[in-house]
Amino acid sequence: MTKNRSKSFVLGFRSLVRSKLGLPGLVIVLISCLTAIFAPVIAPHDPAQINTAHMFLPPAWMDGGMKEYLLGTDNLGRDVFSRVIYGTRISLIVGIMAVVVSGAIGLFLGLIAGYYGGFIDNALMRIVDAFLAIPNILFMLVILGVLGPSLLTLIIVLGVTNWIIYARMIRGEVLSIKERDYVIASRSIGTKNLQIIFKHVLPNVFSSFIVISTLSVATTIILEASLSFLGLGVQPPTVSWGGMLSEGRNHLATSWWIATFPGIAITMTVLGIIFMGDWLRDLLDPRS
Known part of the structure; x- marks a missing residue:
């Protein structure tokens, strides 16, 4: 068992090194995570500190900038670099x-509907159809408008409205797995359904679950930024990339750096996660 795990680790590491996108993606994700963890150490200023004497300062390499x-700074004199660093925490x-x-x-x-089928499966699919009939962003806007924006509410709303893709994917794989010989054999000797699900079905769908997650x-990071941009996500004084974009949109012509750097941070983080996800798909999916 130990040898097999060591061999799998070596093969995975080789696959990562050879991947044109996986290694850069993993590096970006690691940098983002370390930035979020050590934000108080890395950030040179308090991200919420207002300094009216230094409003709209350009980046340090431009004329008028300060090292x-x-x-640079935003419309309230807050350090953009520190705010981008702390925004990493909220996004992750x-x-x-x-x-x-x-x-x-x-x-x-997905496991319950795919394995048991029948009424449970039909009921789940009708619920999925109902969710798909409503635009996702509109549904979230309505809920956040009713409950009021906050960090906890945002997490719950994003979680409750995005389970459909998991349920459909897991259900589809379970429908195939439960017809395989080893599952049928386990059922024929009287193995309980829950044991079959956790011992035979779940391990075979978990790799796909990890990739899609x-x-x-x-x-989700893009959705959070979109909702914060609209004022229904993370609320000030908590720093978020979407909130920074919203604050900087009125100053793009004169102070482009206020919105540009959080936009770059969102783009790089999302691309890094996507690159790593593509590598995980190739590594864990035997059909790739």
Whole structure:
């Protein structure tokens, strides 16, 4: 068993090194995670500190810039570099926690519906159809408008509205797996359904679940930024990339750096996660 695990690790590492996108993606994700963890150490200023004497300072390499403010300051004199660093925390927290919620719901419902079928399966598919009939972003806007924006509400709303993709994918794979010989043999000797699900079915769908969860983190980060941009996501004084974009949109012509650098941070983080997800798909999916 130990030899097999060591061999799998070596093969996975070789696959990562040879991948044109996987290694850069993993590096970007690691940098983002380390930035989020050590934000108080890396950030040179308090991201919420207002300094009216240094409003709209350009980046340090431009005329009028100051070396103390590497990426310049915003309309309230707050350090853009520090705010981008602290924004990494919120984006990753929301992205990961929302995916945990939606993934848990979708995995559970997909396993139950796919394995037992019948009324449970039909009921789940009708619920899925109902969710698909409503634009996802519109549904989230309505819920956030009713409940009020907050970090916890945002995570719950993103989690509850994005479980459909997991449920459909898991259900489809379970429908195929439950007809295989080893599952039929286990059922014929009287093995309980829950034992079959956890011992034979779940391990065979977990790789696909990991891949889709990784890619969903990227989508969730974009959704969080979109909702914060509209004022229904993370609320000030908590720093978020979407909120920074919203604050900087009125100053693009004169102070482009306020919105540009958080936009670059969103793009790079999302691309890194997507690249890593593509590598995981190639590594874990035997059909690739």
